[in-house]
Structure formats: structure tokens, C-alpha cells
Amino acid sequence: MNRFTVSEMRGRDTEDKKVYVIPCSGIGKPTASVGRDAAYRVIEEKRPKIADTICLALLTLGDKEALEKVRTADVITIDGCAKDCAKKNVEAAGRPPVSSHRVPGYLKDNKDCKPESVLDIGEGGEKLVEIIADDVAREIDRFSGGAGAGCDCKGGCC
Amino acid sequence: MELQAKPAKVGVLSCSGESEPEGTITRNAVRLVMEKYYPGVAVSLCLPLYLAGDGGEREFSKKYPVITVDGCEKACAKLSTEKYSGEVEYSIDIRRLLAEWGIKNKLSRSRPGELEWEITERVAGEIVSIIDKLVSEGKIEVQDTPGQ
Ligand code: SF4
Ligand code: SF4
Secondary structure (H helix, E strand, O other): OOEEEEOOOOOOOHHHOOEEEEEOOOOOOHHHHHHHHHHHHHHHHHOOOOEEOOOHHHHHHOOHHHHHHHHHOEEEEEEOOOOOHHHHHHHHOOOOOOEEEEHHHHHHHOOOOOOOOOOOOHHHHHHHHHHHHHHHHHHHHHHHOOOOOOOOOOOOOO | OOOOOOOOOEEEEEOOOOOOHHHHHHHHHHHHHHHHHOOOOEEOOOOOHHHHOOOHHHHHHHHOOEEEEEOOOOOHHHHHHHHHOOOOOEEEEHHHHHHHOOOOOOOOOOOOOHHHHHHHHHHHHHHHHHHHHHHHOOOOOOOOOOOO
16 A cells, blocks of 8 residues: 555635645655656646645745645655655644655555666656656545646647 | 864755755755765765654764755755754855856756756766865865766
């Protein structure tokens, strides 16, 4: 099981719904690079209308504006290892994430998707990014009632 | 006679800011220094461990001279190190460097291309110059530097 914390998304009007997808800032593990890329894939490609991210280091530092953002919006975290830095830094801000993910859990279920290195996750890593991003996007849809679905291309197709 | 052993390593900490292209540059530049230019000498730490770790991470700046590499003026790596661990020897602000270098192009945080990698290499060069300086000042004792 990759998801280990799921609670109801905080209900608000679709209009002002925002989901922050926050990966950990891991620098030593390829799985952290996968988590980072998965977050980008969700916020830039899969659910750009509703999803965004913030710098995790701002939470570590205790930046007031960043703390306020994660206290008032829904947050999904993606961590590169069991230290769960993204999850714990969000929790320390005063409100737990609505859902938390660990890249190694996905890797366990997808053994052929091993990322190569921190700077180049390779083909396997890319596949893992897609799997995680799809999962997070589906989760956002489930929580938001589909409010963020679509690619934001404004072509009328979605 | 000098009795206290000098550290053989230098701590290089990136903010790794996820929301800014400069944050991605800090992370990649620090990795380049660790892997290519000063392997075994430049060591790093996942910044959020200052808050999420078991406390041992807060010894970082007591063990090594620390260079922080921040994406912007918010200086998360520098200020977090000062808040949780201690003194920072040198700090770099990528946004300020980009202004100095006259680079105004829109950069990607998620898909670094040729320009982003060129900048990353330049930033890695800045970090290497600082490490060289720390070595020449006798603040770290480097036996050999295979990547140099
Ligand atoms: S969760 Fe693991 S990889 Fe990610 S920042 Fe923390 S220690 Fe580093
Ligand atoms: S220094 Fe700037 S780019 Fe880096 S984590 Fe902080 S806000 Fe983000």
C-alpha cells in the first residue's frame, strides 16, 4: 500500500479549491528525484487547474506565508524515503496532509521501474513518475469531485 | 602545534526549492559538485531533515564548514542552517547571480534544458571556487580530489 494517510479533502467551493502537491527536497536519493518529477507532472501537466506546489524549505524555515498556505489548503505529500520529510514538515505546520505517498512503496510494487541516479532517473524512473502522478491526479479528482480534471488547454476537449 | 583535526569534508546545502527554477538549479549544482568536482569531500543533507530528522542533522554545521546554495532571497538553506544548526561559512543566492550574469530568460523548474544546465554548471563552478578557497585558507584538509 503506497498511500498510508487519507482523510477527507477539506470542503470548499470549487472556485477557491487549491491542492498543494509537495515532494520532499531529497538530494541523496534517486527516489526523491522521482517524487519531485511526479509532483511537477501533476501540477504542470495532469491537474494544472487545481494543483500547485510550494518550496518545502519554506516550511522548514517557518515562513509565515507558506505556513498559512498549507494550513488553509489541501496538501498531498510525496516522499523519497521513510524519513517522510515532506509529510512531517507539513504536519509541523499544524495540519496533516490529506494524503501522503512514499516513492519506495511504489517501487516495491513496480520493480522494473528502478530510477538510475539522482540527476538522471532514466527510463525506469520516468515510468515510476507517470505511475505516481496518475495516482495523485486520480486522488485529486476523487477528493475534489473532479474540479481540477482536464489539462487546461482551453480547447474545449476537457 | 595544531591539536584540533581539521575537517576533511565541506557541507554544501541546497534549498532545492521545488516551486522555483532556481531551486532546481541549486539541487542539481550541488549534486554536480558532489559527483563530479569534489566527490567524497563535498557532502550534503536533505534540508527538511532539520525539522523532520532525529536531531543528529543539527550537528551538521558543527562538523563541517557549510556553504549554502539558495534559489532566491528568501535564503531558506542559509536561514534554516543558522536557525537549527549554526554558522554558515559562505552563501550563494542564485537569483542574485543570474542578475549579475545578465540572465533574464524564463527558466524551467521541471525540465531543465541546455540553458538551465549551462547555468547549473556555472553555479557548480562558483561552489568549487569557494571550496578551493576554504582549502587554501586551511579550513578543510583535502587529501586528494579525484574529480578535480
Ligand atoms: S524523505 Fe528521505 S529523501 Fe526525502 S528529504 Fe527526507 S531524508 Fe531526504
Ligand atoms: S530560497 Fe527561494 S527557491 Fe529556495 S526554497 Fe526558499 S523560497 Fe524556494
